[in-house]
Amino acid sequence: MALQEVGIPRPDLFIISKVHPKNFGVQATLKSIDESLSKLKLDYLDMMLIHTKDCEGFQDCEQGGTWQDAWRGMEEAAVAGKIRSLGVSNFDTVSELEEVMALSSVKVALVQNYMDPYEVPTDVLDYCQQHNITFMSYGTLGRAYVKEMGLSSNPVLTSHVVREAFEPRQCQPAQVVLRWALQRGVAVIPSSEDPTHMAINLQTFDYQLTDEEMANFNTLNRYVTMDGGGSSDDWDSGASAKKPVPKDDGQVSTLNAKVDLTKLSVYAGGEDGHFTAFNGVTGDIMWQYMMSSEFGSSCVFSSDGSVVYVASENHRMYALRVQDGEKLWSFNSGAPFLATPQLSVDKSVVLVGNTIGDFFCLDSKTGDVKWLQELGKHEIWSLPAVGLVDGEELVFMGTKGAGGGMYALRVATGKKKWQRDITDGVWSWPVLSADGRRLIFAGEDGYVYCVDSSSGEDVWTWHRAGKTYSAPLLANGVVYGGSDSGHVHALSAATGSEIWTASVGADIMSSIRISPNGVLVFGVTDNTIRGWNATTGKQIWSLKSGDEVWASAAITQDGTAFIGSIDAHMYAVESDSGKIVWKRKTSLFAASACITPSFQFTPNPII
Numbered sequence: 001m002a003l004q005e006v007g008i009p010r011p012d013l014f015i016i017s018k019v020h021p022k023n024f025g026v027q028a029t030l031k032s033i034d035e036s037l038s039k040l041k042l043d044y045l046d047m048m049l050i051h052t053k054d055c056e057g058f059q060d061c062e063q064g065g066t067w068q069d070a071w072r073g074m075e076e077a078a079v080a081g082k083i084r085s086l087g088v089s090n091f092d093t094v095s096e097l098e099e100v101m102a103l104s105s106v107k108v109a110l111v112q113n114y115m116d117p118y119e120v121p122t123d124v125l126d127y128c129q130q131h132n133i134t135f136m137s138y139g140t141l142g143r144a145y146v147k148e149m150g151l152s153s154n155p156v157l158t159s160h161v162v163r164e165a166f167e168p169r170q171c172q173p174a175q176v177v178l179r180w181a182l183q184r185g186v187a188v189i190p191s192s193e194d195p196t197h198m199a200i201n202l203q204t205f206d207y208q209l210t211d212e213e214m215a216n217f218n219t220l221n222r223y224v225t226m227d228g229g230g231s232s233d234d235w236d237s238g239a240s241a242k243k244p245v246p247k248d249d250g251q252v253s254t255l256n257a258k259v260d261l262t263k264l265s266v267y268a269g270g271e272d273g274h275f276t277a278f279n280g281v282t283g284d285i286m287w288q289y290m291m292s293s294e295f296g297s298s299c300v301f302s303s304d305g306s307v308v309y310v311a312s313e314n315h316r317m318y319a320l321r322v323q324d325g326e327k328l329w330s331f332n333s334g335a336p337f338l339a340t341p342q343l344s345v346d347k348s349v350v351l352v353g354n355t356i357g358d359f360f361c362l363d364s365k366t367g368d369v370k371w372l373q374e375l376g377k378h379e380i381w382s383l384p385a386v387g388l389v390d391g392e393e394l395v396f397m398g399t400k401g402a403g404g405g406m407y408a409l410r411v412a413t414g415k416k417k418w419q420r421d422i423t424d425g426v427w428s429w430p431v432l433s434a435d436g437r438r439l440i441f442a443g444e445d446g447y448v449y450c451v452d453s454s455s456g457e458d459v460w461t462w463h464r465a466g467k468t469y470s471a472p473l474l475a476n477g478v479v480y481g482g483s484d485s486g487h488v489h490a491l492s493a494a495t496g497s498e499i500w501t502a503s504v505g506a507d508i509m510s511s512i513r514i515s516p517n518g519v520l521v522f523g524v525t526d527n528t529i530r531g532w533n534a535t536t537g538k539q540i541w542s543l544k545s546g547d548e549v550w551a552s553a554a555i556t557q558d559g560t561a562f563i564g565s566i567d568a569h570m571y572a573v574e575s576d577s578g579k580i581v582w583k584r585k586t587s588l589f590a591a592s593a594c595i596t597p598s599f600q601f602t603p604n605p606i607i
Contacts, residue, residue, distance in 0.1 A: 010042075011257075011560055013046075014046045015040070015042065015045055015046050015047075016045070016046060016047040016048070016049060016519045017033075017036045017040075017045050017047075017048055017049070018048070018049045018051040018053060018089060019032055019033070019048065019049070019050050019070045019073075019074065020048070020051050020058075020061075021052060021053075021054055021055045021058060021061055021067070022039045022053060022055065022058070022061045022062060022063065022064070023070070024063045024064060024065040024066055024067060024069055024070045025063075025064040025065030025069045025070070025073070025364055026065065026069050026070075026072050026073040026076070027073070027399065028064050028065060028070075028073070029065075029069065029070045029072075029073030029074060029077075029323065030073045032324065033045070033048060033073070033074070033077045033082055033083065033170045033599070034082075037082060043082075044081060044082055044083065044084060045082065045083050045084070045265045045309070046084050046085065047084065047085045047086070047087060047109065047110060048074050048077070048078075048085075048086055048087075048205065048522075049073060049086075049087045049088060049089045049110065049112055050067050050070050050074070050087075050088045050089060050091075051069075051089055051090070052089060052090040052091075053067050053091065053096070053471070054067070055272075056271070056272055057272070057273075059253070059290075059572070067490070071086070071103055071104070072103075074086050074106075075104070075105060075106045078106050079106075081541070083542045085107075085109035085110065085591065086104075086106055086107070086108060086109060086110075087106070087108060087109050087110030087111060087112065087133075087134075087136075088100055088110075088111055088112070089111075089112040089113070090112075090113060090114075091111060092113055092121065092124065093123075093124070094127045095122050095126060096128055097111065097124065097128075097133075098431055098528075099401050099577075100470055101232060101368070103572070108131070108133055109133065109134060109136045110133065110135075110187075111124065111128055111134070111135050111136070112135075112136040112138060113135070113136075113137065113138075113139075113439075114137070114138060114139045115135075115137035115138075115139070115140060115181070115186065116137075116139055116140055116141070116142045116160070116177075117142075117156055117159065117162075117177065117180065117217050117297075118142070118155065118156065123487070123562055125185075125186070125556055129185065133196065134187055135163070135186050135187065136186070136187040136188070136189060136206075137181055137186045137187070137188055137519065138189055139177070140177060140178065140181050140186075140188050140190065140347070141154075141156060141157065141174050141177055141190060142154050142155060142156025142157060142177075147424055149391070155487070156171040156173075156177060156342050157177070158173075158175065161216045161217055162176050162177060163215075164216070165209060165213045165216075169207060169368070171203065171207075172200050174190065174197075174201065175200060175201065175203055176209070176343070178190060178201060178204040179204050179207070179208070179209055180209060180213075180214065180217050182205075182602050183208065183214060184203065184214075194599060200534075210485050222530070226431075227583075228320070235430075242550065242568060248314050250591045251290060251291075251324045251327075252287060252288070252289055252290075252324065252326060253274070253288050253289070253290035254283065254285060254287055254288035254290075254538065255286075255287045255324055255325065255577065256285055256286055256287065257279075257284075257286050257287075257381075258286070258287075258323050258324050259277055259286050259287070259306050259322050259323050259324070259474075261304075261306060261322060261323070261549075261596070262598075263279075263281075263538065263596070264279075264280030264281060264547045264595065264596050264599045265277055265278060265280050265286065265322075265595065265596050266278040266279075266280045266554070266562045266570065266572075266593050266594075266595050267299055267308055267310075267593065267594050268292075268295075268298075268551075268562075268564050268570060268587075268589055268591060268592070268593040269295020269296070269297065269298075269299070269310055269312070269504060269589075269591045270294070270295060270564075270568075270586060270588055270589055270591075270593070271294045271295075271587060271588035271589070271590060272585025272587045272588065273288050273289045273290055273291045273293055273294060273295070273312075274289070274566075274586065274587050275289045275290075275295055275299075275310055275312075275318075275320070275325075276288045276297075276586050276587065277322070277325060278570060278572070278584060279419055280556075280560075280562070280572070280595060280596070281569070282582060283572060283581075283582035283583065283584040284584075285584070285586065287324055287325040288586075289315055289318070289320055289325045289327070291312060293312050293313040293314030293336075294312070294313045295310065295311075295312050295313070295591055296311075296312075296313050296336075296338040297310060297311045297312075297338060297340040297341070297591055298310075298338055298340040298383070298552075298591050298593070298594050299340065299341070299594045300340065300341050300350075301322070301594070301596075301597050302343075302344055302347060302364065303343075303347040304354070305322060305596060305597050305598065306321065306322050306323070307319050307320070307321060307322060307328060307364075307595075308320050308322050309341045309343070309350050309364070310341070311337030311338075311339065311340070311341055311352055312336075312337060313336040313337065313338065314336070315332050315333055315334060315335055315336055315337070315354070316330045316331060316332050316333070316337070317330065317331040317333065317337060317341060317350065317352055317362065317367065318330045319367060323403060329350060329365065329366060329367035331360070331367040331369070333358060333360060334354075334356075334358070335354040335355050335356040335358065336354060336426055337352065337353075337354050337355070338355055338379070338380075338381045339352055339354070339380045339382055339383065339384075339397075339499075340352075340382075340383040340429070340591075340592075341383075342383055342384040342385070342386050342395070343364065343386070343435060344386055344395075345386060345387065345388065345393055345411075347364060348363070348364055348365075349361050349362060349363060349364055349370055349411070350362040350363075350364050350367075351386065351395050351397075351401075353375070353380025353382075353384070353397055354380060355379045355380065355381075356377055356379070357374055357375040357376050357377040357378045357379065357380060357399060358372060358373075358374055358375075358380075359372070359373045359374075359375055359380060359397060359407075359409065359414075360372055361411070361414055362460065367583070370414075371413065371414035372414065373409055373414040373415075373416070375397075375399050375407055376399060376403065376404070378399035378400060378401055378403060378404040378425060379399065379400050379401060379404075380397060380398070380399055380400070381398075381400055381427055381428075382397050382398045382400075382427065382428055382429035382430070382471070383397075383429035383471075384396060384397040384424060384429070384430075385397075385429065385430045385431055385432040385439065386411065386432070387432040387436045387453075388436050389408075389437070389453045389454050389498055390436075390454055392410065392417075393407050393410070393411040393412065394408050394409065394410060394411065394417055394453070395408070395411050395431065396408050396409075396430045396439055396441075396453070397409075397423065397424065397429075397430070398422075398426025398427070398428070398429070398430060398441060399425055400424075400425040400426060400427045400444065401424065401425045401444075402419075402423075402424060402425065403421075404424070404425020404426060404444075405419060405420050405421040405422045405425060406419075406420040406422060406426055406427065406430065406439075406441055406449075406451075406456065407419050407420075408439075408453070408456060409479070417454075418455060418456040419453075420449075420451065420456040421444040421458070422444075422445060422447075422449075423443065423444075423445040423464070424442050424443065424444035424445045425443070425469070426441055426442070426443050426444065427444050427467075427469045428441070428442050428468065428469055428470060428471035428472075428511060429441070429471045429511075430471075430472075431471070431472055431473070431474045431605060432453060432605070433453075433474065433493070433605055433606065433607045434604065434605045434606045435606075435607070436453060437452070437453055437454075437492075437607070438450055438451070438452070438453060438459060438478055438607055439451050439452075439453040439456075440472050440493070441471075441472065442468035442470065442472050442481055443468065444467045444468060444469075445467075446463055446464055446465055446466050446467060446468060446483065446485075447461050447462065447468075448461065448463075448468070448472060448479065448481060448489075448491065448496070449461050449494060450463045450479075450493070453596055460495060460496030461496065462489075462491055462498065463497045464483055464485060464487060464489065464501070466483045466484050466485030466487075467482070467483065467484045467486055467546070468481065469483075469484060469485045469496055469508075469509045470482035470483065470508050470509065470510060470511045470512060470522070471511040471552075473511065473512045473513065473514060473520075473603070473605035474493055474603075474605040474606075474607075475514050475534070475604065475605065476603060476604050476606060477492070477493050477494065477606055477607060478491065478492065478499065478534070478597035479489050479491040479492075479493050479496075480512045480514070480520060480534065481502045481512060482504070482508030482510070482511075482512055483507075483508060483520060484507040484508065484509070485507075486503055486504050486506050486507055486508065487501055487502065487503055487504070487508075488501070488502050488503075488508065488512065488520070488522075488532060488537065489501040489502075490534070490537060493607045494607055499537075500536070500537035501537070502532075502537045502538070504524055505524075505526060506524045506525045506528075507524070507525040508522060508523075508524055508525070509523070509525060509548075509549075509550040510523035510524070510550055510551060510552050510553075510563075511552040511592070512552075513552060513553040513555050513561065513599065514534055514603050515555050515559045515561065515575035515576065516555075516557060516558075516559055516601050517559060517575070517576055517582040518533065518534040519531045519532065519533065519534065519540060519559075519575045519576055520532040520533075520534050521553045521555060521561045521563070521573075521575050522552070522553070523545075523548075523549025523550060523551060523552070523553075523563060523565070524548075524549060525546055525548045525549070525550070526548075527544060527545045527546065527547055527549070527565075527567075528542050528543060528544055528545060528549065529542070529543040529545060529549055529553075529563055529571065529573065529578070530542050530543075531543075531575060531576075531577075531578050540576075540577075540578070541577060541578030542578065543571070543573060543578045543580070545565040545566075545567050545569070545571070546565065546567030546568075546569065547565055547566040547567035547568075548566045549563065549564075549565045549566065550566065550590045551563055551564040551565070551589050551590060551591060551592045551593065552592040553573075553592070554592065554593045554594050554595045555600075555601045556574060556595060556599045556600065556601055557599060557600070557601045559574065559575045559576055559601075560572055560573070560574060560575065560581060561573045561574075561575045562593045562594070562595060563592075563593060564589025564590075564591070565589060566588050566589065566590060567586050568586065568587055568588045569583045569584060569585050569586075569589075570583065570584050570586060570589060570593065571583045
C-alpha cells in the first residue's frame with residue numbers, strides 16, 4: 001500500500017531510511033536516496049542513516065566508496081531539501097562518533113545502535129546526551145538471544161528485575177523494558193506486525209518506573225551458560241560474566257564444485273565469516289562455509305585428507321568435509337577460538353585452546369570431549385606442537401599476556417608434564433625438533449627460547465628488543481623468526497648464536513615460511529609480502545598488497561606460496577620470484593592458509 005493511501009497527513013509521519021554499504025560513494029548515495037524517494041513516492045525523507053560502516057556481515061556486498069563518502073552525499077541531499085536530518089547506525093564507539101562529528105557540516109541528529117538491559121553502551125549514551133544527539137535503540141526487548149544466539153528463553157523478558165516491575169502493575173514484560181529505555185532518554189523501535197502487541201507497546205506511556213526500579217536494571221549481570229540452550233535464569237545468577245554464546249548458524253553458502261582430494265586446494269577462513277576452499281591452480285572458489293563470526297585460526301586435516309578442522313570466533317570447533325564443506329560435527333567451547341587446532345600423532349584427537357584458557361582434547365571423529373585442562377584463564381592463540389618425548393606423547397602450547405607461559409601436557413590424560421612462566425606470555429606457536437628433544441618458541445618478552453622438551457629447562461635463549469608475534473621456523477638446523485621491531489633473524493638451532501639479522505622496515509606479525517629452494521616467505525605490516533634468501537638474509541623480492549599482511553604462507557613442494565592479506569585477497573605467488581600466479585578477492589584474511597596435505601612442503605626440523 002502506498003503511503004498516500006494510509007490516510008495519515010504527511011507531517012504526522014516521521015520516515016527514516018538508510019544507505020546500504022553497497023551504495024557508499026557520493027554519487028551512489030545520492031542515487032540511492034533518489035530511488036528511496038521514488039519508491040516511497042515522497043518529496044523528502046525525515047531522516048537518513050548510514051546503515052553501518054562497511055560491508056562486514058553482508059552477503060554480496062561490495063563497497064564503491066567509504067561511509068565518509070556516503071555522509072558527504074547525504075549532506076548534499078540535505079542541502080537540496082531531500083533529507084531533513086542525518087544520522088548513523090551501528091557506530092558503536094565514541095571514537096567512531098567523534099569521527100562523524102569532525103566530518104559533519106550538517107548536525108548529527110541520531111545514533112541508532114543495539115541496546116538491551118544486559119548490553120548498555122553507557123559511554124555512547126553519555127556522548128549523545130552531551131552533544132544533543134538522540135540515541136535510538138534496536139533489539140531492546142532481547143529477542144536476538146533466542147533467534148540468533150540459540151537460548152531457550154529470552155533473558156531480558158524473564159529477568160527477575162523486569163518481573164518485579166511488571167507484576168505489581170499487571171502489565172506486560174515488554175512494556176517495562178521499553179519504559180526503562182524511555183526513562184534513560186532512549187528512543188525505541190519495537191518491531192511487531194501484531195496490532196495487539198502494538199497497542200500494548202503504546203501503553204508504555206501510561207506509567208513510570210520508580211528510581212529504585214531503574215537502579216535495579218543496573219544490577220543485571222551479563223552471564224549465560226556455555227550451551228546454546230541454556231536457561232535464561234543464569235543471567236541473574238551473579239556468576240562471573242560471560243558474553244552470550246552465538247548460535248551455531250554455519251552452513252555451506254557456496255558450492256561451485258566439489259574438491260578432488262588428489263588435486264591441490266587451498267583453504268582459509270576470513271573475517272567476514274567465510275571459510276573458503278580454492279582451486280589451488282586457478283584460484284576459483286570451490287565452496288564456502290559461512291557463519292556470523294570471524295575465522296581467526298588456520299586449519300588442519302585428517303590423516304586421509306578428507307576432513308578439515310577449523311575453529312571460529314563463534315566459540316565453535318568445526319569438522320568439515322573437504323569435498324563439499326558439509327559440517328560433520330561442531331563443538332562449543334563457551335568462548336571464542338583464535339588458536340589453530342592440531343591433531344595427535346595418530347590423528348585420533350583434535351587439540352585446541354580458546355580465549356579463556358581452556359585447552360580441549362576432542363575425538364576427531366565425533367567432537368566429543370576426551371579431556372579439558374584449564375590453563376590459568378589466559379588466552380590461547382597458538383597452534384600446539386605435538387610429538388613423542390621419551391616415548392610419551394606430549395602437546396605443547398603457549399598462553400598470552402602477563403602471567404602466561406608455555407605448557408606441556410600429556411595427550412593421553414591432559415595432565416601437566418611441566419609449565420614454564422614467561423614474562424608477557426607467548427602469542428605464537430612452538431616448534432618441536434625432529435628428534436623430540438628440543439622445543440623452540442618465542443615469547444612476547446622478545447626472547448627466543450630453546451628448552452628441553454621433557455623438562456622445560458633452558459638450553460639457550462636469544463633476545464632482541466620488541467615483542468615477538470611471529471612463530472619460529474626450524475629448518476635444517478636454523479631457527480628463523482621475525483619481530484614487531486621489524487627484524488628478521490637466523491639463529492643456530494644448536495647454540496642460539498646469531499647467524500644473521502636484518503631489518504625489513506616494518507612490523508612482522510606473519511610467521512616465516514621457507515620454500516624448497518631456501519626462500520623465506522612472510523608478510524609485513526607495510527602492506528608487502530617478502531621473499532628473502534635464507535642463507536644470506538638478503539631480500540630477493542617484495543610484492544605490494546593492498547593492506548597489511550598478518551597471515552603466514554602455505555608453500556607447496558614446487559614452491560608456490562599461498563598467503564592471505566587484510567586487503568581481502570588470497571595470493572598465489574612463485575616463492576622464487578614473487579610473481580603472482582593468481583589472486584582472488586573474497587575476505588579480509590588475518591588467518592593463515594592451509595593446503596592439501598600431500599602438496600605441502602615441510603622443511604626438516606632438525607637441530
